[in-house]
Amino acid sequence: MAISDKQKKLIICLGAALLLALAWLLPGAGLLNPYLVQILMYAGINMILTLSLNLVNGYMGEFSVGHAGFMGIGAYAASILTVWVLPRSWALWTFPAVLVAGGLAAAVAGLVVAFPSFRTRGDYLAIVTLAFNMIVKSVLENLEILGGPRGFLGMPRLTNLFWVVAWVLITVLVLRRLVYSNFGRGITAIREDEVAANLTGVDTRRLKLYAFLISAFFAGVAGGLFAHLLQFINPRSFSILKSTDMLVMVYLGGVSSLTGSLLGAAIFTLLMEILRPLGLWRWVVGPLLLVLLMIFRPQGIMGFREWKWLGQGPGVRGQDAMP
Amino acid sequence: MSLLEINDLSHNFGGLRAVSDFSLEVREGELVGLIGPNGAGKTTIFNLITGVFKVGQGQIKFQGEDITRWRSHRISSAGIARTFQNIRLFKELSVLDNVRLGAYARHAYSLLDAVGRSRNFRQEEERQRQRADSLLARFNLSRYADTPARNLPYGEQRRVEMARALISGPRLLLLDEPAAGMNQSEAQELIRLILEIKEEFSLTVILIEHQMRVVQNLCQWVKVLDFGETIASGPPQEMQSHPKVLEAYLGKDGALAGEESGNVA
Numbered sequence: 361m362a363i364s365d366k367q368k369k370l371i372i373c374l375g376a377a378l379l380l381a382l383a384w385l386l387p388g389a390g391l392l393n394p395y396l397v398q399i400l401m402y403a404g405i406n407m408i409l410t411l412s413l414n415l416v417n418g419y420m421g422e423f424s425v426g427h428a429g430f431m432g433i434g435a436y437a438a439s440i441l442t443v444w445v446l447p448r449s450w451a452l453w454t455f456p457a458v459l460v461a462g463g464l465a466a467a468v469a470g471l472v473v474a475f476p477s478f479r480t481r482g483d484y485l486a487i488v489t490l491a492f493n494m495i496v497k498s499v500l501e502n503l504e505i506l507g508g509p510r511g512f513l514g515m516p517r518l519t520n521l522f523w524v525v526a527w528v529l530i531t532v533l534v535l536r537r538l539v540y541s542n543f544g545r546g547i548t549a550i551r552e553d554e555v556a557a558n559l560t561g562v563d564t565r566r567l568k569l570y571a572f573l574i575s576a577f578f579a580g581v582a583g584g585l586f587a588h589l590l591q592f593i594n595p596r597s598f599s600i601l602k603s604t605d606m607l608v609m610v611y612l613g614g615v616s617s618l619t620g621s622l623l624g625a626a627i628f629t630l631l632m633e634i635l636r637p638l639g640l641w642r643w644v645v646g647p648l649l650l651v652l653l654m655i656f657r658p659q660g661i662m663g664f665r666e667w668k669w670l671g672q673g674p675g676v677r678g679q680d681a682m683p
Numbered sequence: 684m685s686l687l688e689i690n691d692l693s694h695n696f697g698g699l700r701a702v703s704d705f706s707l708e709v710r711e712g713e714l715v716g717l718i719g720p721n722g723a724g725k726t727t728i729f730n731l732i733t734g735v736f737k738v739g740q741g742q743i744k745f746q747g748e749d750i751t752r753w754r755s756h757r758i759s760s761a762g763i764a765r766t767f768q769n770i771r772l773f774k775e776l777s778v779l780d781n782v783r784l785g786a787y788a789r790h791a792y793s794l795l796d797a798v799g800r801s802r803n804f805r806q807e808e809e810r811q812r813q814r815a816d817s818l819l820a821r822f823n824l825s826r827y828a829d830t831p832a833r834n835l836p837y838g839e840q841r842r843v844e845m846a847r848a849l850i851s852g853p854r855l856l857l858l859d860e861p862a863a864g865m866n867q868s869e870a871q872e873l874i875r876l877i878l879e880i881k882e883e884f885s886l887t888v889i890l891i892e893h894q895m896r897v898v899q900n901l902c903q904w905v906k907v908l909d910f911g912e913t914i915a916s917g918p919p920q921e922m923q924s925h926p927k928v929l930e931a932y933l934g935k936d937g938a939l940a941g942e943e944s945g946n947v948a
Contacts, residue, residue, distance in 0.1 A: 534798055537797055537798050537799075537800060538794075538797060538798060541797035541804070541808070542783075542787060542790035542792070542797070542808075542811075543794060543797055545776070545780050545783060545784055545787070546784065546787055548773070548775075548776060548780075549773050549776070549784050549787075552772075552773035552774060552775060552776060553771050553772075553773060553774075555735060555755075555771070556767070556771040556772070556773070557773075557784070558734075558735075558754070558755035558756050558759075559733055559735070559755050559756075559759055559765060560759060560764075560784055560785045560787060560847060560848075560851065561756050561759035561760050561785070561786075561787045561788040561789075561851055562756055562784065562787045562788075563756045563787075563788070564756070565754075570794060664775065
């Protein structure tokens, strides 16, 4: 059945609206088990994180292993705003702005990592991002005013399924539009051959800046959502372990794929939930999964491919791109 | 008026002098050859012109402007395009995207235009897409538009590289051993192609080449390098019998010079 682009657009808009309406109504009406809602929200937050990391690690081909740092900065910035700065009675209405502010704070930190990326790449940039993650965690641990290692609390539970779904949709929309544009092509050119990209007129420095800013922004927003869901954050939540989880989700779903990021995050979240009875051993699963993936299916579930409703038809990227 | 002017360019790799006191003046519309044995510093000169290496000593002027310290993407946007000795395409990207990326700097829309899918974005994207399509057609590559570049045969990859270089609308084209790995008939076809695009796009061309046949058929004059030094320059026919050139290629005593002079370079 042939569907025209206009019809396709309409169906996507309707689908998104329906999803938002369901996210708003179902939990409110008590039609969805609260436990299930909780898992769905975690899955959504993980989706945002995975999409954001995929921009840097997948599309741009750099290797950031410190993304939890951005998430942490977003989480703390948003929480500080809600608890200390803004009046309590407004909290419900200022929440979207608080999340954006958290994202912007993380984006500023993105700049800090983007500048070293002008000069180093590959393993060396990975070490820079690792160091960044550790610095963020240690700074948070040593800031007594923010509760130090005990953490920060007092946020009302403002995150609900509606906001999570809305931000997942925003992230997909923005990244999709970015990827299928001149900027997105430039970003993938950096991955393919940075020198050749420079020599064909691609301003790689500016693109790295954009990529890190946007990626960090969404990681920060996810942090804000996370903080207002848990109502309690501490520096340990944003350690290298969290970054590893994000890596697993990206490579499980597949690099350079929006569909893959959504799938990877959903499957990983579900898997961790199912494995909860394993207790501590659960934390072995993530890294082990990463090792097995790298050996047996390095491209993940959807690496370099896109579900055709999320892609942009032929001409953007060969459909037979994966071997 | 000279399009490209290089004065006393030198470059070292550690203690090794790769290029020393190299000067070159190329006028508009010329087709110049850069020849010399392996390791003579030819590609290094291309890398210095296009900003891959930082220029330590010397000056490069393009259309009267000093571009010595410019970054690569700016030099490319100013009108200097190049191809590579070993093809450097964006292998996983489609042929269309490869070519469109050559026009990266010509896409006149902002990040906000792209995220907001503004009218300006759609018009500009369509315009550049058409330019890419017509260039693909010109190079007989239309049917590969959606194929990942790495799946193309060697000769086609060379053509993609050339299309990518030309879509930026360059004034000066630097070709680094375009005939490498080609047999005689392929090389013959390449010569024709270079002459054609030179006219069509009113280009000035600097060519690095090993096959003397290609150089002779294309270049108005050549510069011969050896160990980074310019040892001779003039019309290609004269270079073949130039004593210093023979020495560079065949050794000092010239014992073999008599029998092999036809195969120089």
